[in-house]
Amino acid sequence: MSGTAIENFACIIFNVSFMNCTWHVSWTASGDTQYFLYWKTSKKENFTECQNYIKDNHGRHTGCRFQNVTIENKRASFLVKGHRSGQNIQLYEKTISLYEIEKLTPPLNVTVNCTEASHGCEIRWQPPHTSHVKKHDCFKYQIVIENKADPEKNIKTTSKTERNIIGNSYIFESFSAGKRYSIKIRATDNDCLVSASWGEWSTPVEFGEEELRATSPWILFLIPVLAASLILFLCRVSIYLKKKSATVPQPRDLFHEISPTDFQAEYKNQLTHETEEIIIIEEVA
Missing domain, CATH: 2.60.40.10 (Immunoglobulins)
Structure with missing residues (x-):
């Protein structure tokens, strides 16, 4: 029909x-x-x-x-x-x-390492996960880096950098320590048995000034606080141990056998003390 x-x-x-x-x-x-x-x-x-x-x-x-x-x-x-x-x-x-x-998965393990001295960032990633492709050079990638808007600095516009590259790393040379960026990557075929359509975008990774501003003051504040707390704790423990050792009586040797000589000496000492006490009482009376 x-x-x-x-x-x-x-x-x-x-x-x-x-x-x-x-x-x-x-x-x-x-x-x-x-x-x-x-x-x-x-x-x-x-x-x-x-x-x-x-x-x-x-x-x-x-x-x-x-x-x-x-x-x-x-x-x-x-x-x-x-x-x-x-x-x-x-x-x-x-x-x-x-x-x-096949709709390729996003590239894996996207990392960004920036150095202010060189004004550059090294971006690295791993190929998307597939069931049939083993070679890294079977993929090419599209990288999009955006300079994000910053209302605090009255930066309303954003700039975008797009690159198509082969390999698993890229050097971003326009890095400015005073700006905030985000990066995302996706993959496609590079003359292998891979779909010619672009795959899924990776989750955006942010880097730049905002991250440094958010982490540095906390680190600078926490290090001396933790160090002072540790010193105070050790001092208190030391004082406590000294007091404890001073107040604890020495243990009696329960396994020491009293010899007849020791017993006689102890008996004489008791008699002497009793006599001294009687004499003192008579003098007072």
Whole structure:
């Protein structure tokens, strides 16, 4: 039945191994029309049906979600069948190289190291994560560096620097310690089996004057405070230990045996003390 096939079929791979395929229902489709997606990644395989359909408000299938998709050098064949009121509708077929539909993840571990003396910043990053590309030189990158507005300094306009480069580092030579910047990076193909479309932007990384202003005073304040607190703590501990050692009585040697000579001497001492006490009492009386 001509004109009943789906329209605008498209697939995209994202987050390395997830894939979504979507389509539009034919404009001639009635309310009871239903579609079913089948696919395979080699000629030796049999077609398998989608296990997780996307549905519209009428319950009609308008897409499919896939997990654990591997790209490698595979070409996938897609087949969309349909029926309405027991009648088959026009078949839709399409073959796609999977690497062409991948949406690259952002470049990883973006870092910025600036030195005020050289008025430059070294920006470094790692390639986006993929399931099939191992070489770093398979990517080229777009870098966007913006000089952010600063209301406190009455800077209302911003400047932007854009560069397309190959490699995993870049020297930003227009750095000014009195300004605030942000940088974001995205990747695309560099003559490999990689999607020619630009990937996702990395999360913006900010650097410059505001960061230094926010951290330096705290560091300068905390260092002497922590040092003074540590010295005071050590002094109090030392005083406490000295007092404690002075008030603690020496332990008696419980294992020392009293000899007969020691016993007689102790007895004589007691008698002497008793006599002295009696004499003192008589004199007072």
